[in-house]
Amino acid sequence: MARNTIQSGVLDSIGLSIVEQRYPPGHVFRSEDWETEFDVSRTVLREALKVLESMRLISMRRKVGITVLPETQWNVFDPRVIRWRLLSADRQRQIHSLTELRLAVEPVAARNAASRAASVDRVALLYHATQLENAGVEADLERLHHNDVAFHRLLLAASGNELFLALSELVAEVLPVTGHLVHDTIPEQQTAPPRHLHTIAAQAIVDGDATAAEQAMRELLVEVQEQMDLAYQRRSDS
Incomplete structure (x- = not known):
């Protein structure tokens, strides 16, 4: 070894x-x-x-x-610390904290991307969003996670804010965990939720509509937060 x-x-x-x-x-x-x-x-x-x-x-x-x-x-922003916390009994609190952080950052990142992103990044965001929305219910889970992570990492990079970009590894750690949690606990809902809002946000960024991009990303993350709460409620009831 x-x-x-x-x-x-x-x-x-x-x-x-x-x-x-x-x-x-x-x-x-x-x-x-x-x-x-x-x-x-x-x-x-x-x-x-x-x-x-x-x-x-x-x-x-x-x-x-x-x-x-x-x-x-602790340096709670270190990706390895995040990974360990997501593997621990403290996972629910870590997911909740990370979702709140994303809710504070990603809507602003989307707003910035609508005015700052390069053309190639706008197209790539729309591509990953479309891949998520068009995937069927029986879509490969890992493929969904790949596009979900790619979308959100690119969004932070396209914001033009180096501090937002520094959070991309953090987001990459949590997205597959939340995706599996929803898929395993709330099977009647689509995985990588909510797919259509990714497309709405991406299209707004392509169109340069900062207000619509910010609003769509905020709605997306609020829905994610609600699904996390529902998933843990179901687990506690079972």
Whole structure:
């Protein structure tokens, strides 16, 4: 097994354990504890711990050890932290937080794209939106996710705002998770919801109609939020 693969496995294992609070905030470890647990070299473990420290999940201090930090100090925008939270028992809260963030950002991104996007990006947005809308109920789920992720990543890039663009990896992490949740829990509704609003938003961007683009994207995300609430309500009732 390659060294990078070993390091990645250690990183995922410790990171997920911290996110799930199997290692509670304030708990202090020694590196030797994890060297034994994972049966890895000190060098591999040190590299993994440095990554976790950069995410603010842990603090490493000489003569103190490795201290697990509270959630309030985590770099919650790191895609790996998001991935671990989506895999944890805290998934519902993470999805809710990410959807609220998207609701604050993506309508403005759509508005900006209507006036700033290059012609090729406008066409690409409409293409991905059309692929979503025209897919049948029995469409391949992974293909839907591909077009959904491509649409939203391109929307953030086409906004012309570098801070919005920096959120594209975050969006790419959450979309397949929410898509599977809706597909598995609310089978009577189309996956990659709501498909038609993607097309309305994309067409408004093509037409340069900033107000319509913003409105369609806001409606889209409100509907996504409502479907998430319904999905979790059904799960709690079952």
